[in-house]
Amino acid sequence: MSRKMILRVPKFQEPKRMEKSEAQRLWLLLKDAIVEVQHMNASTLSFEELYRSSYSLVIAKRGDILYTGLEEVNNHHTKNLLDKIAQAVDERFLIELNSQWQQYKLQQIMIHDILMYLDRMYVKEPQLKVFDLGMFKWKQNVLIHSQINDRLVRMLLGLIHMERNGEVIDGALMKSLIQMYVDVSLKEKETYKQEFEERFLLATSHFYKSESNLFITNNSCGAYLKKVEIRLIEEEARIKQYLDESTGPKLIKACEDELIANHMQTMIEMETGCRTMIQNDRFNELKLMYRLFQRVENGLVHLKNEFAGYVRNEGHKIVNQPENLKDPNALITSLIEIRNRFEKTLSQSFANNRDFINSVNTAFESFLNENDKLSESLALFIDKKLRGGFKDSNDQEIDVIMNKVILLFRFLSDKDVFKKFYEHYLAKRLLSGRSFSEDLERTMISKFKQECGNQFTSKMEGMFTDMRLSKDALDGFKNYLQTSVEMGKLPKIDMSVRVLTQGFWPTFPPHSCTLPPLLSQYCDLFTKYYCHAHTGRRIIWQTNIGTAEVTFRLPKKTHVLALSTYQMLIMLLFNDAEKLSLKQMAAGTSISFMDIQRSVKPLYSGKYKVLKRTPAVEKSKELSENDIFELNLNLKCKLHRIKFAATSQTDSEPERQHTRQRVDEDRKIEIDAAIVRIMKSRKALIHNDLIVECTKQLSSRFVPQTSMIKKRIENLIEREYLERFPDDRRRYRYLA
Amino acid sequence: MSKFFQDTKELGENIIELLHKKTHLSDFIIEIEKGIKFYCHKSILYTRSPYFQGLFETNLKENQEGILKLENVTQKAMEKVLEYIYSGSVTINPKTALEVMLLADKLLIMTLKEFAQNFIYKS
Numbered sequence: 001m002s003r004k005m006i007l008r009v010p011k012f013q014e015p016k017r018m019e020k021s022e023a024q025r026l027w028l029l030l031k032d033a034i035v036e037v038q039h040m041n042a043s044t045l046s047f048e049e050l051y052r053s054s055y056s057l058v059i060a061k062r063g064d065i066l067y068t069g070l071e072e073v074n075n076h077h078t079k080n081l082l083d084k085i086a087q088a089v090d091e092r093f094l095i096e097l098n099s100q101w102q103q104y105k106l107q108q109i110m111i112h113d114i115l116m117y118l119d120r121m122y123v124k125e126p127q128l129k130v131f132d133l134g135m136f137k138w139k140q141n142v143l144i145h146s147q148i149n150d151r152l153v154r155m156l157l158g159l160i161h162m163e164r165n166g167e168v169i170d171g172a173l174m175k176s177l178i179q180m181y182v183d184v185s186l187k188e189k190e191t192y193k194q195e196f197e198e199r200f201l202l203a204t205s206h207f208y209k210s211e212s213n214l215f216i217t218n219n220s221c222g223a224y225l226k227k228v229e230i231r232l233i234e235e236e237a238r239i240k241q242y243l244d245e246s247t248g249p250k251l252i253k254a255c256e257d258e259l260i261a262n263h264m265q266t267m268i269e270m271e272t273g274c275r276t277m278i279q280n281d282r283f284n285e286l287k288l289m290y291r292l293f294q295r296v297e298n299g300l301v302h303l304k305n306e307f308a309g310y311v312r313n314e315g316h317k318i319v320n321q322p323e324n325l326k327d328p329n330a331l332i333t334s335l336i337e338i339r340n341r342f343e344k345t346l347s348q349s350f351a352n353n354r355d356f357i358n359s360v361n362t363a364f365e366s367f368l369n370e371n372d373k374l375s376e377s378l379a380l381f382i383d384k385k386l387r388g389g390f391k392d393s394n395d396q397e398i399d400v401i402m403n404k405v406i407l408l409f410r411f412l413s414d415k416d417v418f419k420k421f422y423e424h425y426l427a428k429r430l431l432s433g434r435s436f437s438e439d440l441e442r443t444m445i446s447k448f449k450q451e452c453g454n455q456f457t458s459k460m461e462g463m464f465t466d467m468r469l470s471k472d473a474l475d476g477f478k479n480y481l482q483t484s485v486e487m488g489k490l491p492k493i494d495m496s497v498r499v500l501t502q503g504f505w506p507t508f509p510p511h512s513c514t515l516p517p518l519l520s521q522y523c524d525l526f527t528k529y530y531c532h533a534h535t536g537r538r539i540i541w542q543t544n545i546g547t548a549e550v551t552f553r554l555p556k557k558t559h560v561l562a563l564s565t566y567q568m569l570i571m572l573l574f575n576d577a578e579k580l581s582l583k584q585m586a587a588g589t590s591i592s593f594m595d596i597q598r599s600v601k602p603l604y605s606g607k608y609k610v611l612k613r614t615p616a617v618e619k620s621k622e623l624s625e626n627d628i629f630e631l632n633l634n635l636k637c638k639l640h641r642i643k644f645a646a647t648s649q650t651d652s653e654p655e656r657q658h659t660r661q662r663v664d665e666d667r668k669i670e671i672d673a674a675i676v677r678i679m680k681s682r683k684a685l686i687h688n689d690l691i692v693e694c695t696k697q698l699s700s701r702f703v704p705q706t707s708m709i710k711k712r713i714e715n716l717i718e719r720e721y722l723e724r725f726p727d728d729r730r731r732y733r734y735l736a
Numbered sequence: 737m738s739k740f741f742q743d744t745k746e747l748g749e750n751i752i753e754l755l756h757k758k759t760h761l762s763d764f765i766i767e768i769e770k771g772i773k774f775y776c777h778k779s780i781l782y783t784r785s786p787y788f789q790g791l792f793e794t795n796l797k798e799n800q801e802g803i804l805k806l807e808n809v810t811q812k813a814m815e816k817v818l819e820y821i822y823s824g825s826v827t828i829n830p831k832t833a834l835e836v837m838l839l840a841d842k843l844l845i846m847t848l849k850e851f852a853q854n855f856i857y858k859s
Contacts, residue, residue, distance in 0.1 A: 047796040048804055051787065055842055113790030120786070120844060 018060035026053045027065050031073060037107050038077050055117040063122035074134055078141035086147040094155060098176050108134035139184035139191060149195060157203045164207060175242035182244050189246060197247050201254050208258035216263055220272035222285045228259045228292055261296040268306050278310050286349035308359035311342055315367035328377035329384055336404045365411045375414055379421035387429060388436040406447050414702040420663045424506045426460055430467055431498060431545055462504030470498040480529045495522045511544040514590040516572055554633055562643040566591055566599040574631050583625040597623050602645045608637045671712045674698055676721055679734035687730045748823030755822050765803040768814050784821040787843040813839045820848050828852060830859050
């Protein structure tokens with residue numbers, strides 16, 4: 001209200017400043033009333049009379065008398081209350097304090113109502129509002145008085161301590177007394193924070209420090225975790241029950257620090273801790289640990305590292321176990337098993353946390369590439385499955401296994417090595433007719449295709465095309481034979497030929513042999529037929545991977561022997577001889593001595609022996625050129641058809657070497673191509689950058705060795721694709 | 737889609753009916769000079785003026801007896817202020833403006849006080 005405005009109205013006269021005596025009279029009237037209010041017997045007073053008194057004082061510019069008077073009365077009253085409260089002993093103290101406080105608060109509301117005009121029209125900053133003035137006086141003269149404050153806080157903390165130890169306390173009383181600290185705070189709850197909260201948090205930390213140390217030494221980690229969870233729930237409830245909500249985050253942080261953060265290392269390392277839980281698949285305990293560790297800074301990092309370390313260690317054991325090194329099937333099966341196991345832990349305990357999954361994957365990557373066995377083992381594992389291992393599984397199970405294979409494959413750094421082995425075994429399956437199902441073969445390949453793209457599987461798909469075309473060609477050939485003039489002169493044999501496109505198929509080590517005249521005539525006929533149908537093509541016979549069935553006539557019985565082409569050639573020699581040395585076999589067939597050795601072995605040392613060594617010697621003895629064999633005419637076998645392994649079960653070392661060599665050859669080409677691609681786009685590059693770029697480009701297929709890249713660079717310089725800068729030998733330039 | 741609708745005019749007209757029907761539902765009397773009585777309603781007074789809020793909250797003599805005696809208040813001023821309390825609208829003239837302003841000030845009805853004040857200033 002502005003006085004100037006009012007002055008313009010002629011009728012209105014500004015109230016004169018009241019006589020001091022009159023002001024004093026009004027104040028005394030109010031003072032008596034306030035004292036009555038403070039003694040809780042004000043109900044006979046007139047609100048209007050009191051209000052009017054304060055109103056009159058204010059409009060008569062005597063608000064100061066009223067305000068200072070009020071301050072004095074409050075001062076006096078609170079000092080009296082202090083004595084009364086301080087005298088109360090033991091638990092009476094809290095009850096007395098609380099009841100006085102509750103009354104005082106009500107009185108202050110009433111005083112505020114009566115003095116409302118003063119409050120609204122007179123009080124200006126920095127003066128306290130009427131109610132705040134009352135609160136301030138209580139704080140100054142009662143609450144933070146040395147006789148009260150320390151005693152009160154100690155008792156409150158004592159009660160909380162008791163409650164934490166399982167006793168029941170008066171929650172409503174706690175709430176009222178703790179809220180008092182908030183109510184008397186003028187801004188930002190400063191009294192509450194300074195006088196109560198700080199000490200409360202300290203006491204909390206102290207309590208949980210000693211409790212947790214004691215508990216964790218005497219209990220298992222699982223029990224400790226449960227205890228922590230319960231404690232945290234209790235503290236959450238405590239906040240709601242009687243603390244100010246602003247304390248919530250601080251209290252929980254203090255508890256988490258003492259209960260979790262300070263014991264993380266122990267919980268991981270202790271005998272019943274994290275390690276044991278992981279080892280024994282204690283999913284629920286781990287889940288709880290995850291939930292609790294998640295609450296503290298870096299908690300999950302500790303847990304994750306521990307888990308990843310365990311995974312790496314377990315994987316390391318599996319890939320280096322001697323039995324697994326010998327048995328690819330066992331190796332891959334164990335790997336799939338632990339993968340399943342860890343995936344279960346991840347989903348059941350660690351909420352499939354991305355970081356956890358990534359670190360487990362990194363662990364897999366590291367141990368799977370620890371030795372170079374894995375590519376081949378994985379290829380062999382699938383080989384076994386596709387040769388019939390899937391026979392007893394349903395579609396869903398097969399899909400699961402295939403996906404696991406892809407998963408392991410993804411971790412391989414040398415995918416090209418795997419590819420070579422896979423192609424190698426695929427070729428063998430197709431050529432020996434041992435593939436269990438073409439559908440499954442194609443499903444597997446499509447999964448690789450999805451993973452690595454067309455380029456990865458184009459050769460494999462080519463093999464299938466060849467198989468189909470071969471069948472057509474063979475049908476055509478059979479028709480051709482029936483119409484052929486030459487046919488009449490030849491005895492009938494059932495010949496089957498597969499035409500393999502060079503490039504799609506692994507190159508088998510070149511071998512030569514002399515076919516019996518009849519067979520070579522058939523071969524010539526086929527060549528003639530095929531080259532006539534497909535002009536411009538050339539046929540090279542790969543006799544070493546063929547199979548044959550021959551009739552074996554014994555004096556009393558006849559058997560059909562399923563043999564490799566080489567074994568057939570060897571057996572055919574016995575049509576004209578009773579005894580043959582290995583040297584003679586080699587001479588009669590033009591097969592290398594090594595192949596003779598490998599082919600003969602299953603014939604005399606397997607379950608059914610069609611050859612016998614004369615004179616008989618120990619089985620294990622190495623064969624030599626002059627060892628002599630004859631037919632075993634006493635062969636005892638109930639089977640009509642007897643099947644012999646072509647050589648030993650798995651690939652021989654030379655074959656494996658051969659595959660590896662081919663991988664190396666392919667890598668050279670890939671590296672050359674990468675270097676040229678990079679240099680073509682960059683024109684000039686420093687040595688190190690080229691190596692880095694090259695490694696990056698090839699990483700999806702294999703990890704090239706730096707020395708190999710260096711050699712290829714040298715080679716490309718020789719072939720004049722690149723040259724060194726004359727002034728800087730470390731830089732290369734691309735020569736268009 | 738929701739649409740906003742408001743009719744404060746009718747609201748005011750309806751509520752002020754309470755005041756004109758004298759004793760109807762009245763639970764509180766305001767008595768001014770010459771014994772003139774106004775039959776009022778605690779809930780309305782409570783919501784419209786901090787003065788009455790305090791009066792009813794503290795539960796002193798007036799609340800218990802259900803009657804408030806106001807000195808030095810003219811019938812015209814009381815009528816105008818109650819009209820505003822009940823309906824939210826009021827017409828004032830130079831004769832009543834000052835009295836209305838003073839009473840509104842005491843009862844802490846700030847909007848009415850300011851209105852009357854501005855009226856006086858401009859006239």
